[in-house]
Amino acid sequence: MENKELIRMFRLTASLMELHEENPFKIRSYTSAIMVLERIESPIHQMSQSQLEKLDGIGKGMAAKILEAVQTGSYADLTRLLETTPEGVVQMLNIKGIGPKKIKTIWKDLGVETIEGLREACEKNEISKLKGFGAKTQQTILEGLQYTEANKGKLLWAEAEPLALDLLSFLKNRPETAQAEVVGDIRRYLETVDTLQFLISLNDDSNWPAFLNELPGITSLENLSGPFVWRGQLQESGVKLEVRLVPERRFANQVLLYSANPHWLSLPVNDNGDTLMAEAYGEPAANEEEIFSRLHLPFVAPELRESARVLELAKENKMPQLLIDQDLKGTVHNHSTYSDGAHSLEQMAVHCQQLGYEYLGICDHSKSAYYANGLQEFRVKEQHKEIDRLNQQLAPFRIFKGIESDILADGSLDYDSEVLASFDFIVASIHSNLKMDIVKATDRLITAIQNPYTTMLGHPTGRLLLRREGYPIDHKAVIDACAEHQVIIEINANPWRLDLDWRWVEYALSQNVLLSINPDAHSMRGYEDMRYGVLVGRKGGLTAEMTFNAKSREEVAAYFAERKKAKGI
Numbered sequence: 242m243e244n245k246e247l248i249r250m251f252r253l254t255a256s257l258m259e260l261h262e263e264n265p266f267k268i269r270s271y272t273s274a275i276m277v278l279e280r281i282e283s284p285i286h287q288m289s290q291s292q293l294e295k296l297d298g299i300g301k302g303m304a305a306k307i308l309e310a311v312q313t314g315s316y317a318d319l320t321r322l323l324e325t326t327p328e329g330v331v332q333m334l335n336i337k338g339i340g341p342k343k344i345k346t347i348w349k350d351l352g353v354e355t356i357e358g359l360r361e362a363c364e365k366n367e368i369s370k371l372k373g374f375g376a377k378t379q380q381t382i383l384e385g386l387q388y389t390e391a392n393k394g395k396l397l398w399a400e401a402e403p404l405a406l407d408l409l410s411f412l413k414n415r416p417e418t419a420q421a422e423v424v425g426d427i428r429r430y431l432e433t434v435d436t437l438q439f440l441i442s443l444n445d446d447s448n449w450p451a452f453l454n455e456l457p458g459i460t461s462l463e464n465l466s467g468p469f470v471w472r473g474q475l476q477e478s479g480v481k482l483e484v485r486l487v488p489e490r491r492f493a494n495q496v497l498l499y500s501a502n503p504h505w506l507s508l509p510v511n512d513n514g515d516t517l518m519a520e521a522y523g524e525p526a527a528n529e530e531e532i533f534s535r536l537h538l539p540f541v542a543p544e545l546r547e548s549a550r551v552l553e554l555a556k557e558n559k560m561p562q563l564l565i566d567q568d569l570k571g572t573v574h575n576h577s578t579y580s581d582g583a584h585s586l587e588q589m590a591v592h593c594q595q596l597g598y599e600y601l602g603i604c605d606h607s608k609s610a611y612y613a614n615g616l617q618e619f620r621v622k623e624q625h626k627e628i629d630r631l632n633q634q635l636a637p638f639r640i641f642k643g644i645e646s647d648i649l650a651d652g653s654l655d656y657d658s659e660v661l662a663s664f665d666f667i668v669a670s671i672h673s674n675l676k677m678d679i680v681k682a683t684d685r686l687i688t689a690i691q692n693p694y695t696t697m698l699g700h701p702t703g704r705l706l707l708r709r710e711g712y713p714i715d716h717k718a719v720i721d722a723c724a725e726h727q728v729i730i731e732i733n734a735n736p737w738r739l740d741l742d743w744r745w746v747e748y749a750l751s752q753n754v755l756l757s758i759n760p761d762a763h764s765m766r767g768y769e770d771m772r773y774g775v776l777v778g779r780k781g782g783l784t785a786e787m788t789f790n791a792k793s794r795e796e797v798a799a800y801f802a803e804r805k806k807a808k809g810i
Contacts, residue, residue, distance in 0.1 A: 242311050244278065244285050250310055250319060251275050256334050257322040260341035273298045278307075280583040282765055286311045329355035336389065337709050338381035346371055360386050381676075385709075392707045394435055394479035399736035399773055401427060401434040401480065408437060408456070412484070415452060417445040419489045424499035430544040430776045432739045433706055436481040440496060442489035449486060456482075490525045497521045497529045501546035508552050510536050544780040548747060551782065561784045564758075566775050568785040570793050572768060573602025573643065574668050574699065574731060574759035579624050580605035581613035583764035586624065586640070590631055592765040594638045599794040603628070604643040604668050607655035613672075616644070618660055625663065639794050641665040641801065645699060650674050652688025654695065661694040662810050665801045668731065668759075670699030671712070679713040686714060690722045693808035696801070697757060697789075698723060700733040700740040708737065716745045724752040727804065729789050731759040734774025735767075746781020757789035 255271040258264075277298040278285060285293075285307065293304035309316040323331065333344045333356065347353050350371060353362050359382065362368050368379040396404075405427045412421035418441060422428075425438030443449060450471035454461055458476050465472040473482040487495040498506070498521050506518035515536055526532045530540045538555045542563065545551045554560055576582035577589050584592075586603060593601040605624070606615040616624065621644070628640045642665045646654045654661060654669060661667060669689045677685065689695055701719060702711025723730055730749055733740045741749065741756070749756060758774035760767050778788065785791040792800065 242286050242314070244281060247285055247307065247310055248275055248278050250315070251278065253331075253334070254319045254322060256341050257319075257326060257331070260326065260330070260334070260345050261322065262345070270300075270303060274303045274307075276583070279764060327354040329353075329358065332356055333359060336382060336385045337705075338385050339378070343374070343378070346373070356386065388710055392433070394474075394481065395433045395707055396435075396478055396480050397706055397736045398427070398430060398432055398434055398776075399770075400478075401437065404475070404480075405437050408482070409439065411456065412439060412441055417443045417448060417452075419444045420492050422492075422496055424496060425483075428500045428543045429502075429546065430780050432743070432777070434480065436483055437475075438499060439482075439484045440487050440492065440499060441484055442487055442492050446486065450484070453484060493526045493528045494521045494523075494532065497532055500529075500543045505546050505548070505552065508549055510538060510552065510556060542779070544776065545782065547780070548782075550747060561782050563779045564775055564783045564785050564788050564791065566772055568788065568791045569598070569758060569771060569775070571598045571600035571602070571790050571797065572760055572762070572771060573641065573666070573697070573757060573790055574604045574645065574733075575601060575762040575767070576605050576645075577603060579603075579620065580610070580615055581763060586627055587631060588765060589762070590635060590638070590640050593768065594635060596768060599637075600639045600641060600797060602641045602643045602666065604645040606672075607644050607646045609647040609649065609655045610645075610672055615647075615655075618656070621656075621660060621663065637794070639798070641797065643668060643696075645670050646694075647672055648685060648689040650685070652685045652692075654689060654692055658694070662805075664694075665798075666696035667694050668697045668699040669695040671703050675703055675712050677712045679715060682712040683715040683718055686719050687722045690719070690726050690728050693810060695726075695728055696804065697729040697731055697759075699731050699759070700738050700761070701730065702740050702742070704740050705737050706739065711740065716742075717748065720745065720749050720752055720754055723749075723754050727807075729755045729757050731757045732774045732777050732783075734758055734760045734770045734772075734777070736770060736773045739773065739777050741777075743777045743780040746778060746783055750782060750784075750787055755787060755789045756783060759790075 251271055252275060255268055258268045258271065277296050290304045290308055293299050293307055294301050306316045306318065330344060330348050334341065347359065347368065351362055351367060353359050363379050363383040368374055368382060369376045405423045409421060409423050412418055420442045422440050424440055425436060426434045427437060453471050456473065459473045459482060460476055462472040462474055469486045471484045475482060497517065507516050509516055517532065517536065520532050520535055533540050539558060539560050541551060541555050541560065572593060575589055577584060577586040579586060582589065590601050606613040608615045608617050625642055628642055632639055644664050645668045646656065648654065648669050648671045671685065686701065690698060702714055704711030730741050746756065756778060758771055758778060760770040760774065762768050762770065
């Protein structure tokens with residue numbers, strides 16, 4: 242059992258206890274245990290009971306529950322709560338905008354026990370009449386249900402990738418397999434995935450597609466399958482699976498056809514009107530590169546096969562040298578236990594240094610983020626003293642003093658000018674009052690961008706993929722404002738965010754706006770998310786030259802100092 246799965250079970254237990262109004266001290270013991278478990282980097286399932294008991298905040302009773310969960314897949318408290326809670330009510334806990342207390346009211350007062358029943362109650366205007374709800378809450382619930390339904394059967398790319406690689410390994414290791422490849426959304430690095438697509442060529446197709454029924458945890462969709470394509474569905478997530486049988490001599494041609502936006506393939510690449518699609522349907526090729534070379538084009542990576550602009554660059558032989566993981570010299574926008582992080586500032590810094598980075602930007606939450614233990618002014622001073630000490634201790638590695646300053650409702654930043662000036666840099670982000678129309682959201686962001694203290698714009702739309710839509714913004718206006726005021730835009734690399742959206746990276750680059758790959762790490766393990774930000778950047782054509790944290794430690798220090806001087810700070 243992975244750590245995250247165990248933590249998810251404990252979170253569910255705490256929510257169910259709150260739903261059933263159980264002993265608040267018992268609920269607090271679970272929430273405390275969750276905070277402890279989130280700080281553990283090593284596999285929890287490998288720890289003994291005595292090791293667990295020695296952890297502050299765990300104790301003998303909680304350690305026994307952890308071991309029971311690891312050994313059996315559940316534990317008594319959770320089993321009891323699930324047995325006494327309708328499945329639909331448990332599912333309601335995943336709806337953004339309502340917590341356990343409101344869910345209990347809906348369940349007990351209206352007798353609603355299913356997601357379908359909840360939707361019907363909203364449509365009949367019954368939810369708004371409940372005490373403490375109102376029309377606004379009802380609309381929030383309905384929008385949450387609609388968003389969940391629209392994203393049913395989808396996974397984040399980061400969740401889908403390991404599944405796809407496991408399935409690809411299964412296909413490649415079959416004795417009858419000649420070639421196999423993952424294609425579709427996974428190969429194009431799309432942020433969410435609803436179908437895992439594969440191509441396979443066989444030396445012997447006598448057992449096709451019967452051997453695919455051996456795949457564990459997958460239901461065959463025989464009514465949707467055909468002689469050359471087998472379709473199934475992953476039982477746990479509902480994500481679809483498609484395995485397409487193709488002749489070995491046309492394998493490369495089919496890989497190209499299934500690894501690009503169809504519209505992109507149909508764009509003319511020369512005055513004769515030739516297209517990559519027509520060429521791929523033509524003579525068999527040894528590999529994808531050969532198909533491009535037939536049309537006198539350089540190879541275009543699958544993640545770039547979206548934009549007409551990319552095809553123009555390919556025709557002019559001006560393809561960008563895309564950013565790679567090794568280009569990144571440091572990581573900015575990270576959190577520690579000063580706010581809501583799982584690890585101390587020193588732990589975050591030492592681990593960052595051990596990963597080979599030259600610098601760390603620490604950006605704990607500002608004081609308005611009280612729910613995230615945001616830093617009051619005196620705690621800012623305490624953190625800065627610790628940073629000064631650690632910088633002496635860890636030199637030449639450097640910690641830059643940052644803050645993730647809340648953009649308040651009027652677009653102003655947390656803290657007064659004196660406190661803001663004490664930071665090396667400031668990431669400005671919206672975390673509250675997310676229900677805005679496009680005019681309000683855009684004006685709020687632009688006001689913050691115009692603030693001389695804003696160095697970088699954090700997760701511009703506030704979205705949580707598959708969980709919550711971002712607030713609508715005029716991307717062009719926001720990017721133009723960043724260009725005018727020399728504000729960097731982050732690509733938040735957390736796989737739930739991936740915000741700035743890759744579809745706007747190309748425009749940001751055209752306006753000479755620097756982008757920064759930021760993991761928004763709340764633990765040492767969070768640094769691993771950097772790769773997802775790199776993939777998003779690559780999909781938009783990002784190069785090392787236009788990536789802020791591809792700069793060296795000295796270059797970053799000079800940039801911050803020169804920018805503050807230019808802004809009169």
